[in-house]
Amino acid sequence: MKKKRKIHIFDTTLRDGEQSPGASLTPAEKLKVALQLERLNVDVIEAGFPAASPGEVEAIQKISKQVKKPVICGLARMVKKDVEAVKKALKFAQNKRIHVFLATSQIHREHKLHKTKQELFDLTTKYIKDCRKDFDQIEFSPEDACRTERKFLSDMVKAAIKAGATSINIPDTVGYTVPQEFKDLIKYLIKNNPQLGKKVVLSVHCHNDLGLAVANSLAAVSAGANQVECTVNGIGERAGNASLEELVMAIDTRKDIMDCYTDIKLDEIIKSSKMVSHLTGMIVQPNKAIVGRNAFSHESGIHQDGVLKMRQTYEIIDPQTVGLKGSELVLGKHSGRHAFRDRLTTLGFELTDVELDGVFEKFKILADKKKYVFDEDVERLVEDVVSDIPTVWELVHMETRIATDETPKAKIKLRVHGKLKSGSSKGDGPVDACYRALEKITGIKVKLTDYSINSVTSGKDALGEVRVKMKVQGKEVIGRGSSTDVIEASVQAYLRALNKIAAHIAKKPAKSSLI
Numbered sequence: 302m303k304k305k306r307k308i309h310i311f312d313t314t315l316r317d318g319e320q321s322p323g324a325s326l327t328p329a330e331k332l333k334v335a336l337q338l339e340r341l342n343v344d345v346i347e348a349g350f351p352a353a354s355p356g357e358v359e360a361i362q363k364i365s366k367q368v369k370k371p372v373i374c375g376l377a378r379m380v381k382k383d384v385e386a387v388k389k390a391l392k393f394a395q396n397k398r399i400h401v402f403l404a405t406s407q408i409h410r411e412h413k414l415h416k417t418k419q420e421l422f423d424l425t426t427k428y429i430k431d432c433r434k435d436f437d438q439i440e441f442s443p444e445d446a447c448r449t450e451r452k453f454l455s456d457m458v459k460a461a462i463k464a465g466a467t468s469i470n471i472p473d474t475v476g477y478t479v480p481q482e483f484k485d486l487i488k489y490l491i492k493n494n495p496q497l498g499k500k501v502v503l504s505v506h507c508h509n510d511l512g513l514a515v516a517n518s519l520a521a522v523s524a525g526a527n528q529v530e531c532t533v534n535g536i537g538e539r540a541g542n543a544s545l546e547e548l549v550m551a552i553d554t555r556k557d558i559m560d561c562y563t564d565i566k567l568d569e570i571i572k573s574s575k576m577v578s579h580l581t582g583m584i585v586q587p588n589k590a591i592v593g594r595n596a597f598s599h600e601s602g603i604h605q606d607g608v609l610k611m612r613q614t615y616e617i618i619d620p621q622t623v624g625l626k627g628s629e630l631v632l633g634k635h636s637g638r639h640a641f642r643d644r645l646t647t648l649g650f651e652l653t654d655v656e657l658d659g660v661f662e663k664f665k666i667l668a669d670k671k672k673y674v675f676d677e678d679v680e681r682l683v684e685d686v687v688s689d690i691p692t693v694w695e696l697v698h699m700e701t702r703i704a705t706d707e708t709p710k711a712k713i714k715l716r717v718h719g720k721l722k723s724g725s726s727k728g729d730g731p732v733d734a735c736y737r738a739l740e741k742i743t744g745i746k747v748k749l750t751d752y753s754i755n756s757v758t759s760g761k762d763a764l765g766e767v768r769v770k771m772k773v774q775g776k777e778v779i780g781r782g783s784s785t786d787v788i789e790a791s792v793q794a795y796l797r798a799l800n801k802i803a804a805h806i807a808k809k810p811a812k813s814s815l816i
């Protein structure tokens with residue numbers, strides 16, 4: 302079997318990634334990210350663009366002193382002050398690389414640089430030769446390579462290698478290419494410069510303007526590139542760079558068809574993603590591959606059932622591989638009985654089929670009102686349904702009317718021993734109106750001695766739990782009710798207390814007690 306090729310991971314989160322609008326980091330934050338990138342085991346850290354500011358030089362120096370394993374790289378235009386800044390920034394680095402770039406496409410030559418092709422050859426040769434005095438590793442990028450005339454691009458690459466470049470990086474600066482075209486370009490460059498991918502590292506650097514950065518990078522790898530430039534969470538200029546986690550996980554997950562591997566420590570991926578998101582303030586979209594909040598969550602009943610039977614039915618990556626605890630079955634309106642029963646078991650409830658039917662029915666009603674049903678919600682549902690208190694008074698329907706200039710009104714319909722009974726009332730507030738209506742319907746005089754509301758779960762659609770203490774026929778009784786609607790929870794708590802009383806009377810208890 303042919304030996305697999307190593308793909309070098311060149312991380313540019315701290316350079317191209319930090320160029321994302323609003324993502325700039327302090328030197329201390331850059332150091333934190335660099336230390337995490339070292340744990341992630343990237344091969345090269347492009348730590349910044351030293352000519353940008355003295356703070357950038359300071360940050361790269363800090364990184365160079367503490368981060369020892371990966372190569373530390375600094376970016377420079379082909380101007381003296383940039384190269385000097387990189388030298389200063391990297392003076393403490395054990396393994397260092399200078400990355401010089403010069404735009405080669407016609408549009409950049411004519412409108413940005415105002416230079417001829419010959420001038421570009423001369424500049425490239427001169428700067429790379431000069432860099433050789435101070436650096437063993439020199440990377441050259443012909444900026445906007447994908448929009449450069451092929452023959453000229455290949456000649457520039459040849460000139461850079463001849464001058465002493467040890468890595469050639471082909472950037473798709475504006476995210477313009479597509480996989481077939483990029484693969485073809487890489488093959489063409491290798492054919493005309495056979496050292497590429499062998500003695501000279503052949504790197505690619507893809508931007509995501511068409512959402513193709515990862516696909517283009519993988520196409521280049523399949524054509525012979527042996528370094529990919531990428532960022533954690535795919536942050537970077539405009540639509541960003543190729544995302545490190547997507548590239549690495551594609552190579553690992555499809556090792557059955559790939560002739561290559563990376564040395565990335567996969568279980569550091571989530572931690573790296575969280576740190577970069579937290580420090581840059583760039584939120585990861587929930588459906589982002591590998592690191593998005595939903596990447597390993599399942600809500601549909603069919604998917605949850607499948608995952609519970611055999612995880613691989615709907616998951617191509619074991620979440621633990623990237624550093625997560627496991628996949629998540631989100632309870633919501635699409636969830637089925639299988640996932641619901643599984644969650645009950647995890648929470649320690651063993652219900653009979655009949656009990657499960659009752660709780661599941663309530664769960665579906667709640668899930669229609671709430672986006673997510675949390676474990677606390679499930680516990681409340683079980684407590685509400687599974688008890689030995691028979692339901693004498695059951696809420697069928699309730700309506701309240703509250704307006705700033707009107708007295709609150711409530712209309713309630715109950716089922717009592719199979720018969721429907723309705724009543725309505727006004728009150729000082731909606732809860733008072735409901736309680737007066739309930740008194741009318743039940744004909745039972747109640748003295749409310751305590752009333753409290755707590756939110757059981759979090760979020761705007763949290764479950765509210767109401768606890769009432771009331772005196773009925775000389776007995777004190779407590780009732781609890783929970784719902785996303787606190788008025789409904791108040792009615793449920795009241796009825797629960799009445800049902801307890803009914804059960805108590807049926808058992809003919811001692812004279813006075815708190816039930």
Ligand code: KIV
Binds near residue numbers: 317474475506508
């Ligand atoms: O996108 C680009 O062309 C770059 C170069 C500096 C490599 O970031």
Ligand code: ZN
Binds near residue numbers: 317472474506508538
């Ligand atoms: Zn870039």
